[in-house]
Structures are given as structure tokens and as C-alpha cells.
Amino acid sequence: MKKIRYIPYGYTIRNGRTVIEHTEADVIREIFGAYIAGASLKAIAEELTGRKIPYSERTDTWDKARIARIIDNAKYTGDEEYDSIIDEALYETATSLKTARQRNAFEKDSTAINLLRDYVRCQECGAPMKRRISAKHRIRESWMCTNDECGIMVRIGDTQLLEMINVLMNRIITNTKLLVPRRKKRPEMSPAVLKLNNEISLELEQDNPNEELIIAKTTEMASQLYRESETKMNIAASIAQKRAEMMTPQDEFSESYFTDLISYISLDGRGRVRLHTKTDTEIGDDNNASDQDTQKDHNGH
Structure with a gap:
């Protein structure tokens, strides 16, 4: 395992030749399998990090970007320099799913932004x-x-x-x-409440105050105070x-x-x-x- 990766995860150099690092190759197959089964990039990264699976000698922390790079890397299907770790069908399935999920995520974001x-x-x-x-x-x-x-x-x-x-x-x-x-601090009476209060006071000053009017104005003032209160x-x-x-x-x-x-x-x-x-x-x-x-x-x- 290299401290700094100059070759893709899953491979190492032996006797001047690039060969499969089998422990890491098993992790790669697990990543592809989990992604195709429905796991997200984030979930896979958290799973590997939680199990302290080394990415390099310097870190066992995985993130979405590292998982995405592995899924996007066609070298895992094999070429002149690298031996095959997964077959082309598995690779194509995973990359097609990734494209579809990105499209869905973009559409989700677009819908959300339109709402905002x-x-x-x-x-x-x-x-x-x-x-x-x-x-x-x-x-x-x-x-x-x-x-x-x-x-x-x-x-x-x-x-x-x-x-x-x-x-x-x-x-x-x-x-x-x-x-x-x-x-909130108790506010001063509003103009509407002050008006009703004055009307009630004026009526009470009459020689023969109208009780029905006073009751109606008092009820109206109570309703107004409720509307202006924090109760609602x-x-x-x-x-x-x-x-x-x-x-x-x-x-x-x-x-x-x-x-x-x-x-x-x-x-x-x-x-x-x-x-x-x-x-x-x-x-x-x-x-x-x-x-x-x-x-x-x-x-x-």
C-alpha cells in the first residue's frame, strides 16, 4: 500500500510490474456491488470509514469523491497495463446508474430551486x-x-x-x-383599542349609560386585544x-x-x-x- 497513490486503488507495483492488490480488489468489488444494490456514495464511504478500511498508509477515511473515482475508473475492467478486477458488464451497470442518479439529483435540485x-x-x-x-x-x-x-x-x-x-x-x-x-414587551394600546376604550368611557359618563352598548364595545375591545396579543x-x-x-x-x-x-x-x-x-x-x-x-x-x- 502506498502512502501517496500514484496508481489506482486496487493495484500495487511488484518487480517493476503493476499487479492486483487482492485485499483492495475485494474492497473495489464490494463498492461496485453495494452501489448497484442501491447504496449511495456517501453511505459506502461512511461504511468503509467506520470499518477503518485503509485507503492508503496515511488514511482510512473515505469520502464520496473517492468512491466516485473508483466507480468511474474504466481501468478496473482491464487494459494493457492493468489486470481486470471487475468485468465490463458490472462497470457499465454502475456507471449507468451513477449517470441516472446524477440526473435525478439535478432534477430534484431544480424542483427545489423553483420552489425557493x-x-x-x-x-x-x-x-x-x-x-x-x-x-x-x-x-x-x-x-x-x-x-x-x-x-x-x-x-x-x-x-x-x-x-x-x-x-x-x-x-x-x-x-x-x-x-x-x-x-415581547407588553405593547401600548393600539389606536383601535384606544378608540374603543374612549367610547366606553364616554358612554359611562352619560347620565343614563347604554348598558348594551357598553357590553358590545367591551366585547369588541376584548376581541381586539386578543387579536393583538401573543396568544394566537x-x-x-x-x-x-x-x-x-x-x-x-x-x-x-x-x-x-x-x-x-x-x-x-x-x-x-x-x-x-x-x-x-x-x-x-x-x-x-x-x-x-x-x-x-x-x-x-x-x-x-
């Missing part, structure tokens, strides 16, 4: 943000604030955006208290908590979970994502994005 078009707002001014595509940049996707006076543009890839949202959604699912709004939001928060407690953390963006709990999402000038729940709470991670590839452009360019 109506949910993304500017954290700075609250205006809706519009998604744009430009082939001139390494990250093709960006979101532009529709408020010309604000003009913030956030360059963030679709996959990264969906992953960030999913991380925050899982945070809610594992801690449903995040759906409970903070208790607390009930909504309790219902949302019960719904979230029935959810399980997801490996990828879930449209149904998102639409059940989230009112909208916001992006700020540094590319940070915040979820704004239907219970009037905000969930974000100030460290989930860097300043790189994020810019503020007041001219819309």
Missing part, C-alpha cells in the same frame, strides 16, 4: 430576491435584490444554498424550541412544534418539511442564510458562509 424562487428575500431591506445565472463566474448562480436602492447581489450555488437550508431545517427538527417566539402566535408555535417533533432529520432538502414550517428565507450581503419560520422566529448560522464570492452591486452588474 418565491421564498427568498433580502435580509438588508426585506425585498424579494431574483435568481440569476451567469456563465462568466465560477459560481454561476446568484440572487439579486429587486430593490434598486439596495442592489445586494449574493453569489451562491444552488447546491450550497439547499445544503445550508437543510442544515438549518435539521437544527429546528432536533430542537423544536426554536419555533417558540420570544416573549403561541398556539401556532405549539402546533408547529408538534409537527416538527414528528419529523426526522434529512440528508437533503425536503420540500414538504420546508413549506410546513418556513415563511421565507433571507440572504444578507455576506451570503448568510436565515430561515424565518411561520411562528415568527429566525434560525441562522452566522458562520455558515464566507465573504468570498459575495458582493454588493448597487448598479445591478
Whole structure:
């Protein structure tokens, strides 16, 4: 086994000749078999890492990229330099599946992004943000604030955006208290309540106050106070908590979970994502994005 791999996993050099390393070849066959049976790249990587299967002398950590490279490597079917570890039929089946899964993943992401078009707002001014595509940049996707006076543009890839949202959604699912709004300071009476209160006071000052009118105005004022109180939001928060407690953390963006709990999402000038729940709470991670590839452009360019 090499410290640094100059030849594909599954092979070694003996007497100046490339030959099969049989322990590693067994791992390769296991990878192809598991992938064809339905395991994901991530699941296979986690399985091998969990069993501490060495990738090289330096590491026994596997990741999706390493598994993908193995599945894509046609050398495992044999050529002039490398002996065959798997047959061509197995290789073609695995690569065809990989292409199909990538296509499905792309279609899933596209569906999710189409959903998000109506949910993304500017954290700075609250205006809706519009998604744009430009082939001139390494990250093709960006979101532009529709408020010309604000003009913030956030360059963030679709996959990264969906992953960030999913991380925050899982945070809610594992801690449903995040759906409970903070208790607000008792507000002053609204103009509507003050008006009703004055009407009741004026009627009480009459020599013969109209009891029916006073009862009706008092009932109306009580209803108005209820509408302006936190009671309605607390009930909504309790219902949302019960719904979230029935959810399980997801490996990828879930449209149904998102639409059940989230009112909208916001992006700020540094590319940070915040979820704004239907219970009037905000969930974000100030460290989930860097300043790189994020810019503020007041001219819309």
C-alpha cells in the first residue's frame, strides 16, 4: 500500500510490474456491488470509514469523491497495463446508474430551486430576491435584490444554498424550541383599542349609560386585544412544534418539511442564510458562509 497513490486503488507495483492488490480488489468489488444494490456514495464511504478500511498508509477515511473515482475508473475492467478486477458488464451497470442518479439529483435540485424562487428575500431591506445565472463566474448562480436602492447581489450555488437550508431545517427538527417566539414587551394600546376604550368611557359618563352598548364595545375591545396579543402566535408555535417533533432529520432538502414550517428565507450581503419560520422566529448560522464570492452591486452588474 502506498502512502501517496500514484496508481489506482486496487493495484500495487511488484518487480517493476503493476499487479492486483487482492485485499483492495475485494474492497473495489464490494463498492461496485453495494452501489448497484442501491447504496449511495456517501453511505459506502461512511461504511468503509467506520470499518477503518485503509485507503492508503496515511488514511482510512473515505469520502464520496473517492468512491466516485473508483466507480468511474474504466481501468478496473482491464487494459494493457492493468489486470481486470471487475468485468465490463458490472462497470457499465454502475456507471449507468451513477449517470441516472446524477440526473435525478439535478432534477430534484431544480424542483427545489423553483420552489425557493418565491421564498427568498433580502435580509438588508426585506425585498424579494431574483435568481440569476451567469456563465462568466465560477459560481454561476446568484440572487439579486429587486430593490434598486439596495442592489445586494449574493453569489451562491444552488447546491450550497439547499445544503445550508437543510442544515438549518435539521437544527429546528432536533430542537423544536426554536419555533417558540420570544416573549415581547407588553405593547401600548393600539389606536383601535384606544378608540374603543374612549367610547366606553364616554358612554359611562352619560347620565343614563347604554348598558348594551357598553357590553358590545367591551366585547369588541376584548376581541381586539386578543387579536393583538401573543396568544394566537403561541398556539401556532405549539402546533408547529408538534409537527416538527414528528419529523426526522434529512440528508437533503425536503420540500414538504420546508413549506410546513418556513415563511421565507433571507440572504444578507455576506451570503448568510436565515430561515424565518411561520411562528415568527429566525434560525441562522452566522458562520455558515464566507465573504468570498459575495458582493454588493448597487448598479445591478
